[in-house]
Amino acid sequence: MQHVRVQHELVSALQTISYGIIAALAMFLFFRAGSLPTSRWEPMSAGAFPRIIFLSISILCLLAVAVDLFKQGWPKLSLSHAMHRLRRLKLVLLNLALFIAYVVVMPWLGYIVSTFAYLLLAQATMIPKRLTRMMVAVAVALIFSAGPYYLFADVFNIYLPRARLAG
Incomplete structure (x- = not known):
C-alpha cells in the first residue's frame, strides 16, 4: 500500500511540474510570436493568433497548477525516491x-x-x-x-x- 501511495504522489508531483514547465514554455513562445513580421494591409499581425493560443495555454496550465496545489498541497515525496524513479x-x-x-x-x-x-x-x-x-x-x-x-x-x-x- 505504501508503494502505491508513493507512486501516486510522484505522478501527481510530476504532473504539477509539467503544467508549470508547459506554462513557462508557452509564455516564451508567446513573446517569440510577437516578433513575427507585421503586414501593412492586415489589421492583426502574423503573431496575433499564435500569441492568443500561447497565452491561453499558459493561463490554463497555471490554473491547473493552482488547482493541483489546492487539492493535494505541496508534494510530500522524498527527493531521493523521486530521483530513483526518474532514472528509470x-x-x-x-x-x-x-x-x-x-x-x-x-x-x-x-x-x-x-x-x-x-x-x-x-x-x-x-x-x-x-x-x-x-x-x-x-x-x-x-x-x-x-x-x-x-x-x-x-x-x-x-x-x-x-x-x-x-x-
Whole structure:
C-alpha cells in the first residue's frame, strides 16, 4: 500500500511540474510570436493568433497548477525516491533533451542539418549498435531531413529554416 501511495504522489508531483514547465514554455513562445513580421494591409499581425493560443495555454496550465496545489498541497515525496524513479525514465528524458537541443540549434544550423542530427542521435539512443542498423538509421535520418525540406520548398513554396552560421 505504501508503494502505491508513493507512486501516486510522484505522478501527481510530476504532473504539477509539467503544467508549470508547459506554462513557462508557452509564455516564451508567446513573446517569440510577437516578433513575427507585421503586414501593412492586415489589421492583426502574423503573431496575433499564435500569441492568443500561447497565452491561453499558459493561463490554463497555471490554473491547473493552482488547482493541483489546492487539492493535494505541496508534494510530500522524498527527493531521493523521486530521483530513483526518474532514472528509470532516462531514455525518455534523453530524447526530450535531444528534442530541446534540436529546436534550439535549428535557427543556426538550418532544418536539414539539425533534423538529420536529431533523427540520427535519437535513433542511435534506441537501436542496438550494429552496422546494418546504423546504416538504416543514417538513411532514415537523411530521407526524413532532406525529403520534407525539398517537398515544402518545391511543392508548397514554403521554405524551412536555412543555416544561419555566424560569419
